[in-house]
Amino acid sequence: MESVEKMLQFIDKSDNTIIELETLLTSYPAIAPESGGDGEWLKVAALEKWLKDHGITTIEHFDAPDARVSHGKRPNVVVTIPGKKHNKRLWIMAHTDVVPAGELAQWKQDPFKVLVEGDKIIGRGVEDNQQGLVSSVIAALALREYGITPEHDVKLLFVADEEVGSVYGIDWLLKNTELFKLDDMFIIPDGGKGDSSEIEVAEKNICWIKVTTKGKQCHASKPDDGKNAFLANCEFALLLNAMENTVFTERNPLFDPPRSTLVPTKKDxxxxxxxxxxxxxxxYxxxxxxPSYSIESTLAAIRDHKEQVEKKYGVTITVExxxxxxxxxxxxxxxxVQLLKKSIKKIYNIDARAIGIGGGTVGAYLREKGYQCVVWSTQDETMHAPNEYAKISNIKGDAKVFADLMVTPR
Ligand SMILES: [Zn+2]
Known part of the structure; x- marks a missing residue:
């Protein structure tokens, strides 16, 4: 039997291994100090021991110092599966931290003890992001089982601190190490559609602005004596929102919605x-x-437009x-993108398409530095909700896609 076939059969029979690893990982609440937790250390130590017990032994640490947690460090771990070639490496990146459980009464069980119901594993973190982590590990185990050497080095990257900003995770690695090369490719299995069909390749440039408008206070019975800063802001908020159609007219079908959005939100x-x-x-x-509108050019266009409101109301508007x-x-x-599409077609028999999203994923940190990076997995996106779940069938399917990618020459 061909080695790829054997690997796929191995993955098909991996239900118990998947449940075992999900159960272990979920039992360590790896919550960030900002959310009242003590970080990822114990969870990652347990994962390392599990990997070593299963014959995966090339594990390196690139920990970020953080005095707020009891181990003083936030763990970032790289597992290497050496390939025939050492260029064009395939990285699969998952994060080990989780968000807090939220209201316990809404859970069917203790969120840090997994519950298995048919195809579903339920617990905090089982999907976000342990599904991605476990599927990459199962793929690596399948290669190991049959002594298959990947075409290029495979790197499984388990990072800390994704949920509160990646300062001690991928952002720290990019600033403090030289782990990555420009001919590497990155898959982040931390988001996706239930039918495997969406490969996220781009995100909108995101900016939050604060608009401070100064006029002149007066009694409301004599409004002509003052300069109504609120009224000016109402007009400016409408003008800002209208710029979606008057100024930023480009449309891009990769995104939903296909336009740039300028949305007034919070009010002091x-x-x-x-x-x-x-x-x-x-x-705000x-x-x-x-992506074609830089933040700088966007802010410049907004500042240009504020002048007409300033004149009309006699106010000064500051946009920061x-x-x-x-x-x-x-x-x-x-x-x-091309290789992942091929593997998805082979395993799931579906034509996946590249999409853009509204912004704010960890992919942005890598793309900003010029690395080719996609966010993809097969999931129902129950992340952060009570009774978060991952489907065993999705973990196995995604593990097959990763195993296939690992042995694909390029
Ligand atoms: Zn996540």
């Missing part, structure tokens, strides 16, 4: 009483721009970015 309180015209008013907006993140898309024609 202004005056405490109803009969005062506010002299100062603050609102969430901007998600198609309070958060921004931009990353160039991975090309739809990139090797990682």
């Amino acid at each position: 309180p202004n005056v405490p009483n109803i009969n005062t015209v506010p002299g100062e008013d603050v609102f 907006a969430d901007l998600r721009m198609l 970015a309070v958060m921004s993140n931009e990353s160039p898309p991975t090309s739809e024609n990139a090797e990682v």
